[in-house]
Amino acid sequence: MQVTKNDHEQAGSRGQDRPDLGGPDPAPVFGALFDAHAAPLQRYLARRVGTETAHDLVAETFLVALRRRETYRPEAGTARAWLYGIATNLLRHHVRTETRALNATARLAAANPMVSAGHDGRVAERVDAQSRAAQLAGALAELSVADRDTLLLVSWAGLDPGEVAEALGIPAGTVRSRLHRIRRWLRANASETNSKSTKDESSREGEGESAGR
Numbered sequence: 144m145q146v147t148k149n150d151h152e153q154a155g156s157r158g159q160d161r162p163d164l165g166g167p168d169p170a171p172v173f174g175a176l177f178d179a180h181a182a183p184l185q186r187y188l189a190r191r192v193g194t195e196t197a198h199d200l201v202a203e204t205f206l207v208a209l210r211r212r213e214t215y216r217p218e219a220g221t222a223r224a225w226l227y228g229i230a231t232n233l234l235r236h237h238v239r240t241e242t243r244a245l246n247a248t249a250r251l252a253a254a255n256p257m258v259s260a261g262h263d264g265r266v267a268e269r270v271d272a273q274s275r276a277a278q279l280a281g282a283l284a285e286l287s288v289a290d291r292d293t294l295l296l297v298s299w300a301g302l303d304p305g306e307v308a309e310a311l312g313i314p315a316g317t318v319r320s321r322l323h324r325i326r327r328w329l330r331a332n333a334s335e336t337n338s339k340s341t342k343d344e345s346s347r348e349g350e351g352e353s354a355g356r
Contacts, residue, residue, distance in 0.1 A: 161217035169212055177205060180226055187300040188230060192237045193244065200237075204230045220309030227300060228310035231292050241291075242284050249281030282333040286325065293318060294325050 159179055162172045181201055188197035207229050215225050296307045308315040
């Protein structure tokens, strides 16, 4: 798809956040949408299902968007929310992959806790942030698909509650109440869930060793 600079300017003039996708030539506006949203969408999906699967999902998201462009209503929401909604629906075919990855991260965090050492405060903060994310992985795996989508669209994708509501097709009030409930549950259960995940894995390994004797 070859898009000229003038094409991008024309697409931007119509409003990149709420573009008109119903024109006779969708190439310019979709070129602008891809430039604006493909990279952050790729990073978000990669955190959930890995780089290779994320690459395929981004391509599929834009193909689906192109085929369904007539269903997009600018007055109903932003193009970003619409694209993330399509990606979320596609992502649900990979729930098992995501859950396995989260459980593996939780086991790794329990077996090798990160320690923020040294005098570089920025490095220490980064390591500490990575540690907290790993410690939450087991709890994220325990969430329902709908709850996990809601939380991660805000926390990892950076959508606001209104955009999450547009992406998931639910009221904004539902998103806010769901986020409050999820965060409260995470604060209460993250450590316990990771401990349980590690114990369950150890138990499975022990059963495997007994069966092999």
